[in-house]
Amino acid sequence: MAKRIDVNDLNVYYSKFLAVEGVSINIEPKSVTAFIGPSGCGKSTFLRTLNRMHEVIPGGRVEGQVLLDGDDLYGAGVDPVTVRSQIGMVFQRPNPFPTMSIKDNVLAGVKLNGQKISKSDADSLVEKSLRGANLWNEVKDRLDKPGSGLSGGQQQRLCIARTIAVKPDVILMDEPCSALDPISTLAIEDLINELKNDYTVVIVTHNMQQAARVSDRTAFFNIAGTGKPGKLIEFNDTAAIFSNPEQKATEDYVSGRFG
Amino acid sequence: MAKRIDVNDLNVYYSKFLAVEGVSINIEPKSVTAFIGPSGCGKSTFLRTLNRMHEVIPGGRVEGQVLLDGDDLYGAGVDPVTVRSQIGMVFQRPNPFPTMSIKDNVLAGVKLNGQKISKSDADSLVEKSLRGANLWNEVKDRLDKPGSGLSGGQQQRLCIARTIAVKPDVILMDEPCSALDPISTLAIEDLINELKNDYTVVIVTHNMQQAARVSDRTAFFNIAGTGKPGKLIEFNDTAAIFSNPEQKATEDYVSGRFG
Amino acid sequence: MTANALTSKSSTSGRAGDKIFSGAALGAGVLILITLFAVAVFLLIQALPTFFADPAEISGGEGFFAYIWPIVIGTVIAAAIALLIATPIGIGVALFISHFAPRKVAGPLGYLIDLLAAIPSVIYGAWGYMVLAPALVPGYEWLAKNLGFIPIFEGPASQTGKTMLTAGIVLAVMVLPIITSLSREIFLQTPKLHEEAALALGATRWEMITTAVIPFARPGIISAVMLGLGRALGETMAVALVLSTGNLIPSLIKTGNQTIAAEIALNFPEAFGLRLAELIAAGLVLFLITLVVNMIARGIIARHKEFSGAN
C-alpha cells in the first residue's frame, strides 16, 4: 500500500546549523524517487526527515511540513514510532544487530516489537525477505550464525532484507548499494523495480547510472559552500534530469563536469 | 619510490576456513591494479594479505609467498610493522580517529614515526594531503574540530588524506570511493592517476567503470559458491579484461550478465 | 485534513510502554539523588554538635579543624599511594588481557584478577599484617638506609612493617581489580576499525594502543580510577588492621598517620555523644573530599568531550 509524500518548505537544523533549506517536493506513490548531489549537500539529512529519524540526532529538528497521504508527520500527537513503522529505512553503512543471528536480524522488526509470529510464518518471512535481498542462497545454511560474520556486502543485503520484512508503505534507502557488488546491486535494483509496484521508494545514490536505471523521478541537491545549507536545485522526471536539465549546475553534475 | 609485488600460490585462511585459494599474481610498480569480483569472493581478504593486515583478524593466516621487490613479506624475522609502513591501506568504511582533530588525523601516521615535525612542515603536509584527497576546501576552517563530525564522504576522504600523508611505497585501497560522491570520486581517481607516477596502487572496486578508468591491469576474482574459497580467475591488462576476456565468467561479470 | 491518520494509528499501549520505561529510568535516577541527599542530611544532622562544641571538648582539645586535618592528609596520602600503584598496573593488566595475552588465556586471566575484588577487606587486612607487612620490613630497612634522606623514607623503619606504605599497597591491591576489569571491558570495545586504521599506518602495537585504544577509553579509564579512588578513600577495615596508626608524619615507613575511614572504624564502637558526632563529621569530610576529587575528574572528562570515542 504505497503512499505519497508531500514536503512543504522544509528547513532542517542541527541545533543552530541550518543543514537543509526550503525544500518542497512531491514524492509520488508507486514510484522510485532518487536524490543525487555532491557529498555533504544534505541528502541523508533530508531523507531522514521523511521518517523522523533525524530526531534521533541530538539537536536535529525541522521547520515545515511533511505530509504522508495528507497526514502531517510532524502534526501534534503524531508518534514517530508510527511514522517509522510505515516508512522504513536502509542505511549507508550496514548495521546488522551483532547479538542476533541472521534469521533474528531479518525478524528484528517483528520480534523486537513483541509481535507473536508462528514458526512457519517466521520461516517463510525470513526466506522471502532474504530472497528479495538476493542473500538467501548465500546464508540459507547458516541462518543461526551471527549476522556480523558476513562480508560487508552480505551485511548490507541483510539490512535490506530486515527492512522489507516489516512491509512498510514507503522505503527510504540511503546509498543502499554503495557497499555492494554489481550482481547484488543489480538484484537490489530489480527488487526496487518490483517494490515500486506496491510501495513508494526513495533512494539516495551517488551512482548516476543507478539513478538513471532505477528511478522515475530524480531530485538534485546542491550546496553553495561549506557551512551553507543544502538546497533542492531541480526535481523532475529522471529522463529530463539526465538528458535535458533545466539548471546549469544539474547539467554540470550529471555530466561529471561539476567542480 | 614504487615497488613491485609478486604473489606465489597464496592461500588465506580464517582459522580452518579457506577463504582464498592459490592466488599467484604480479603487481607492477608505478601502475594501478584493480581487483574486481562479486561480494564475498575474497577481494578484501586477499588485499589485506598484501600488507599483513589479515593477521589482525583472529585466526587469519596465509600459506605461500608475497614478495615486495623480492623480499618475502612473510619471511622469518620480518616485522609486520615494517611491512605496513611501506604498504599503506585505505579501508572500505571510513575510520577517522574519533578522538583526534581533523589535522591530527592527517598527521596520525606521520607522528608515529616520532620524528619531530616543524609546525610549518606539518601545516603544509596537512594542506597537501587534504588537497590531494579533495577535502581541503571543506575543512580548512575547522582543522581543529573532531574528524567524526564530517559526513561519510568527507570522513573517507580524510582517511585517504591520512594514508597518503605517510608516503608509502604501495597504497592498497579497499573500495575507497564507495562512500563518495562523483566529484570526490573523480578527484580521487585523478589522485590515483597522479599517485601511480610514484607509487604502486592496488584498488578493490565494485564499480566496473572505475576499474576501467583508473587501472592499468585488472584481476577478476570469483567464488564457486558459499563456503568455497575465492579464486583468481583472470588477470590481464584492463583493456583486455573488459574488451576481450579469456574466461567466460569474466565476460559474464563485466558485462553484467553474471549470476 | 482534520483527522491525522497517523495520530489515531499509534498504539497507545506501546506508547505507554515508552512512558513507563522512561519514567522508571527517570525515577531511578531521582531516587539516587534523593538517597544521596538523605545521606548528606543524615551526616550533617549527626555531625552538627561537633561544629558548635567548645574546641577544648573536641579530641585533641584544639577544635575540629586541628583534629581533622592530619587525618585528611593521611587519607589523601593512603589513597594517592594506592592509586599511584594501582592505576598504571591496573591499566597495564587490562591491556595485557585485552591486547597482549593470547585469546585462550586472556579470559581466565581476567577472571583471576576479578577474583581479587571478591576477597573481603577483613581478609586483606589480615593478609596485610600477617604476610605483607613482615615481608616488607627488609625493604623498608633498605629504604631507610639508602634513601633515608628523602623525608618519606626517613628511618628508623617500622619493625612490624605496619606502615602507611603497607596500607597504601594493600589498598592498591584492593582497587586493582576495579580499575582492571572496567578498563579491560572498555579496551575490548575499542572499534576494530580504528585499531586497524592505526596498524595500517604502520603503527607498532604500542603505538596502536596510544593512538586508537587509550584515547577511546580515556573517559572510561578516568571513571574506573574514580571508582577505585572511592574504594581507597572509604576503606575501613583493611587500613584499620594493617596500619600502626599515629600522628601525621612525612615518613611512610615509620609508625604513624591515620585515615578518616579507619579513624571512624577504630573509634566508632566506643564512641558516644560528642565523640560520635565528631566521627560522623569526619565521615562528612570524607564525603566532601570525594566530591571535590570527582569534580576535578569530571572537569577533565568534559574537556575532552568533543573528541569522545562514542559515536
Add this chain to the structure above:
Amino acid sequence: MSTMTTNQSNMAGRPTPPVRKRNSLAKGKLPKWAIWAIAAGAIIIGAAASTLTGFNVASFAIYSALIFLVAASVITSAVEGKRRGKNAMWTYLIYAAFIVAVIPLVSVLYTVLEKGMPGMNAHFLFNSMNGVTGAVDNESVANGAPVVGGAYHAVVGTLLITLWATLISVPVGMLTAVYLVEYGQGKALSKAITFFVDVMTGIPSIVAGLFAAAFFGMILGPNARMGIVAAVALSVLMIPTVVRSTEEMLKIVPNELREASFALGVRRWRTILKVVIPTAISGIASGVTLAIARVIGETAPILVTAGIASQINMNVFANWMSTLPTFIYYQILTPTSPTNIDPSVQRAWAAALLLIFMVMALNLLARLVASIFAPKKGR
C-alpha cells in the same frame, strides 16, 4: 605474458624473482634467541648484584627484572630503532604489570587456602554456630577433637542479604544508567545524577550502614536490625558501581544499532531492552559482578544493620543475621574462646575461603549469562 589463471600456475607470467637471501624487510631485526639471551644475562647479573647486597629472592627478582627491562629495550632500540625499542619496553612493562598484579593475588589466595583448607569440611559447611561457646572450643582443643561449629548460618545470611541488595541495586542502577545514556543526554538532571553517583562511590561503608540503620530506625523503631536493612545499606554502596559500569558499557554501543532499530519502527524502550542492553550485556554483567563482589565482603555496615547471630535465620524481614564477613570479623577479633583462639582462627579462614568460592561461582555465572547474550563476534 598476458592472461594467467591460477590453474595454469605462473609459468606464463613474468618469472618470479627468487627470494633474496638477505630479506631487506627483515633488516635490523633482533633474532628470536636474542631476547632469551638477554633474559639469561639479566638473571645472572641480577643474581650477582643481589648476592653483593646479601642475597634474597625479592631483590634478585627486582634486579633481574630491571636489568632485563632496560637491556631489552635499549638493545631493541639500538638494533630495530627507537619506535620498536619503545614498543618492546612497553610490552615488557605490561607483562611486568601483569606479573606484579599476580603476586599479591597468589599470595592472598595461597594464604587463604593454606589457612582455610584445614577447616573446610562437611561439618563446617552444614552447621551453624548455635550453642558453640568458648567451653566447647576449649574442650575440643584439649581433646584434640575436630573443631565444632560452622558457617552455614553465615552463608545463608550472605546469600540472602546479597540477593536482596542485588534485587534492589541492579534495577535501580541499570535504569539510572539507561536514563543517563538514553534519555538524559545533555540535561542538567542527568549531569547532576552522573556527578552525584560518582560522589556516592566515596561514601564510607560504615556511613552507609549507619544511614540505613537510622532510616529504618525512623520507620520501624530503634531496634530494627534485620537482613533487609543490611541489604539497603549494601545497595547504597552497590548502586554507584552498577550505574557507572552500566553507563560506560551503554555508551559504547554504536548509535547505528539504535538507529537501525528505530528505523524498523521499534519503540525506544524495546530498542533499549532488546538491542542496546544485550549488546552491552557482557560488560554490564561483569560490572554487576564487580559490584556484588564489592559489597559481599563488607563488614562494618552489616554489623550495625543486621546484627550478629549464631543460629540460622532464613528471614530477612525479622531477626538478626550473620554474613560470612561479619562471621570472619568476629571470629578473628573476638574469638569464641579467648584462651584458645585456634578453632576461631580456623573457622575464620575457612569462611574466607568459602566466600571466595562463592564469588568465584558468581563470577562464572555472570560469564555464562554474558556469553549467552553477548554480541556474537565470530565472523
Add this chain to the structure above:
Amino acid sequence: SDSPTAAAGSEGAETSAASGVTGTLTGIGASSQNSAMEAWSTGFKAANPDANVQYSPDGSGAGREAFLAGGAQFAGSDAYLKEDEAAKAKEVCGPEGAFNIPAYVSPIAIAFNLEGVEEINMDAATIAKVFKKEITKWNDEAIAKQNPDVELPDTAITVVHRNDESGTTENFVEYLKAAAADVWTYDVSGDWPSDIQSENAKGTSGVVSTTTSTDGAITYADFSAVGNLSTVNVKVGEDYTKISAEAAAKALETATPVEGAAENDLALDLERDTSESGTYPIVLVSYHIFCSSYKDQATADLVKAFGNYVISEDGQKTAQASAGNAPISAAIAEKAKKSIDGITVAE
C-alpha cells in the same frame, strides 16, 4: 544444622536457671564480653528453650548509645553510665533510670615477648616509663634492679598499644595514672595518648598477635587472651603480684561504690593504688546496664531471668569456662541479685 554441638552431646537443661520465660532479649555492647555472652546465651537458652538472647558486640559506646536510644534492652559496657548518660536513660527507662551491674571481671595482663624470659617484676613507675618509651631497652637499670635473678638481653623494647578506642586501654592508663602519677601525666581515656608514637594494632587479638611476632615487644591485654606471652608481675605494696583470677577478684573487694549512685546501681570505683598485697590492681570491670523498669511484663521477666542467670554461680562458672574471665564475688552477686529483682514494669 542448627545444633552443631549435638554430636558432642554436651550440656543439658539440667541447670537451675529454668524460669519458663519466653521472647527475645537484645543486648548490644562491649566486644570483650562477646565470648562470655555466647556462653551465657547458650546456657540460658538451654534452660529456657523458648527464650533467646542476642548480643551484638558493637562496642561499649555503641552499646550504651543503642541502649539509650531504645535499640537494646540491655547494654554490655566496659564502663558504667556517665552522668549525662544516666540522665538520658530516664527517657527510655522511666524516672528511675538505668543501673549498672558488674557482670564480668577481667584482669589486664602486661604481656611481653622476650626470648628466654618467662616472668618479670615491675613497679608502676617502671611500667609507666616503659609504655612512655622512656625506658627503651630490656636490660635497663630500672628493670634489672627489680629482677636480679633474670638475665635480661640487650633487646629494644617495642611498645604495642591498641589503636582502637578501648576499655582495656582506659583501665590500663587509669591504673598508670593512679599508681604512677608523676610519670604518667596524660589524661585518662580509651584512646592511647597520641604523644606516644609507637606500634599499635586493632583489638586484643591484634596487639597479642603483633606482640607474639615481634621479639622485645610488650603490650597490655585481657589476661584470657595473652596465650603464650609472658606476663609482668606488678608491684603492689611491698610484693610483686602475679596475675590471676583470684588476685583480680580481690581488687573488686577493695573497690568503692561510685559517689552519688542510686541504691540499686552497683557501679564501682576501683582503688588502683591499693597497697594490699595479693591484689592485682589492673582489672577491668564490665557491666550489664539494665533499665529499672520495662514497658511490659514479659520483657521485665526475661531481663530479670537473664540478669540473674549471669550473676548466678552457674552463670559465672559458665563464663569463666568459656571466656577465661574472673568471677564476681559472692557478696557482689548478692547485691546484684537484689537490684535485678527490683526491676519493675512501667504502668
